[in-house]
Amino acid sequence: MKFLRKILKCFSFTAALFVVQACYGVYSDYEDYDDVLEKNLTFRVSDSENNPIGGVIVNRKLMYSNCSNCWEIDTTNSDGIAKFTLILLKNEGVMFRFDGNNSYIPKDTFITNFENDFIEIKLSKK
């Protein structure tokens, strides 16, 4: 029975039948989110000698949001690590800004390749 249901579902002309919508509920059109991915990204921020830099503020530019304060923020720990969970569309890029403390030059990075979920960032001394 379930198999038959799966077969029915494969026919494109039945797609609308599988959209469940209750009057007081949301419209569950699954096609809408086919392109949405979730990626977990870990940064390790270090200096030119590979020493981790703690306390770096990592700002992630939030897309699709018209807020004036549209950055999500994490701060690196003593191992230089900051973590983000990104919800993004396929082929979409995300801007990150690394604000070192007063000793380092801030750096902007635009990431488009999310195959690696661990990214090394080097900051230069001021």
Add this chain to the structure above:
Amino acid sequence: MIFFKLFRRLETKIHPLNYLFWECTTRCCLNCRHCGSDCISTSAYKDMPLEDFLKAFDSIPKREIDKDFIVVITGGEPLLRPDIEDIGNAIKSRGVKWGMVSNGYLYTPEIHSKLISSGMRFLTVSLDGLELNHNWMRGAQDSFKRVVNTIEFVSKDPRISFDVVTCVNKKNISELEQIYTFLDQRNVRRWRIFTISPIGRAKDDPNMHLSNSEFISLMQFIKNKREFINKERKKKLKMMDITYSCEGYVGSYEEKVRESPFFCRAGINIASVLIDGSICACPNIDRKRFSQGNIYVDNFYDVWRERYIEYRDRKWTKESECKGCKMWKKCLGSGLHNWQPEGFLCHYKKTIRK
């Protein structure tokens, strides 16, 4: 139609649960005229603790949760819950997508961003007319401004399936064309229209209920608009979609006002956990009559599997209000939310010109 009937029979037989409402609060920041739940700012019920809902949810075997399964968080106004992000994360950690129905009043870009990160993939907000009528309906003078602000930034976000719903009533029925243009200009992808059922505080408000001729003109509006949209789309023009909500069987307007024929999924694909723990289906259904159990007493999934008899076999409707109706095989006795103690609503009868 044969194909659809086959599909409907199969779906009813298998009754895969893939749409689970959670009425997480009945507190609300507005005082809407058409509210089906009679919500107020201080509700008689305490918000249901997240753990209680999760315990019920976790009774669903993992093999029964496919990628189309969604949890729909509803209220009251879900954003009044301070733990809304935790709720999202808990559902997300179970590999399930979730959506929310909100009045849009408290919504901000910051909240949006957090909810997206905690797994929200569907959002529905209500707009019940242009400024004057929306504010009248919602009982707050700044309500329109705030919901439009929400609509403007959420509709720019392609990561979410977003739609706007409008409850059509005597006051806003003359504004439909303008509302369409208003939403279309703001990049809204889908506009869903519903009409009121005789429930909650709406049942005693004469402005809420459309006459038969008004109902026909609403059907005509949606039908014409859909035909126009389809023509424009052939020219590759992007246009906002418009549909009539599931509501009920609408006779000759079937498939002209929505994508697929009427099919009430309550108890077939849809279940709910209501504020007091009742296990039911759509929150607008008569809970006293149609609740199937309670999560504080029963195992949620056992109830889903073994009960819901009246939902899955609707022949009983033929023995009462629908007796002798020639449309029964197509309609199966309308949406269950139309069976209220205050009365029964047949949408088909509203479409018949005298």
